[in-house]
Amino acid sequence: MTNHSASLREQIEEMIAVGVFKPGQHLDETELATRFGVSRTPIRETLIQLASMGLVVIRPRRGAIVAELGPQQLVEMFEVMSEMEATCGRLAARRMTPEEQKALLAAHQACLAALEAHEPDDYYYKNEVFHEAIYAGSHNQFLIEQTRNLYRRLRPYRRLQLRVRDRLANSYREHEGVVQAIVSGDGDLAARLLREHVMIQGQRFSDLMASLPQLSQHAA
Structure with missing residues (x-):
């Protein structure tokens, strides 16, 4: 190419x-x-x-x-996404180098700056860097590629989620727990927290479904 x-x-x-x-x-x-x-x-x-x-x-x-994703397909894809990110987090807790941990902490700090500036679009991009740092820390190239591919398909919907009221602050707070788990080497906790962070269910599912018309309005 x-x-x-x-x-x-x-x-x-x-x-x-x-x-x-x-x-x-x-x-x-x-x-x-x-x-x-x-x-x-x-x-x-x-x-x-x-x-x-x-x-x-x-x-x-x-x-x-x-491409359009229906509610059922969205739920299934987020379900798989949450498991892939959980696996990345579990491996990253075991395998991240000190330099990679620094990069993760820097990405986390950048998310905080975007949150405090009330910049949801900036937070969205900094959030991608944060998750990418966790993928890289897994040191499993096949897993990284598959996780990235699914992340790309879900990007419009993940971005939409961040526009829901209070989601930015909650997202950052969830990141905080993930960072602590990874840096302390607790793979099981990192996996559980990432799974909960990515999974859409309950209120989060309702919020995403209510936001979907914003994403598809004016489609030709």
């Missing part, structure tokens, strides 16, 4: 994650080519890449649309 096509994929992926392109929205190749100043060929290749990641669905004769 060339740097140019990787950049194109990252830009469109980011626009899906932040809701510029909404679930169910048609992605017109000609419009995208004009927007990014390229021919339709790299756009088509990029949409195929995004389809292989599950972010886009390509339908015969109807072109590409942003």
Whole structure:
């Protein structure tokens, strides 16, 4: 993959994650080519890449649309996500180097700065760095890749969760427990706390379902 096509994929992926392109929205190749100043060929290749990641669905004769996840599918994917992150946390508690622990603490501190600045979008990006630090600390490349892939599919929904009232403060508080467990080497506690942090159930599920129309409104 060339740097140019990787950049194109990252830009469109980011626009899906932040809701510029909404679930169910048609992605017109000609419009995208004009927007990014390229021919339709790299756009088509990029949409195929995004389809292989599950972010886009390509339908015969109807072109590409942003993938939509129904409530049941969302719950199932968050269920798997929570177990994968729990495993990352358990392994990170055993395997993180002192340098990686410093990176985790720095990411945690950056989340606090975004929280105190009341910047939910900034917190969202700092939150990604925080979780990425835990994945890296697992030292299991296959697990890291699979966890990242699922995280990417769920990015629009995880971002939406952070917009629910009080979720930023609660998210940071949950991070605090995870950090302490990992730094102290308590893998079982780290796993349990991460599982609870990521899982959507009860009130958190209701909040996410109530927020979904915001994500998909204005879809073409």
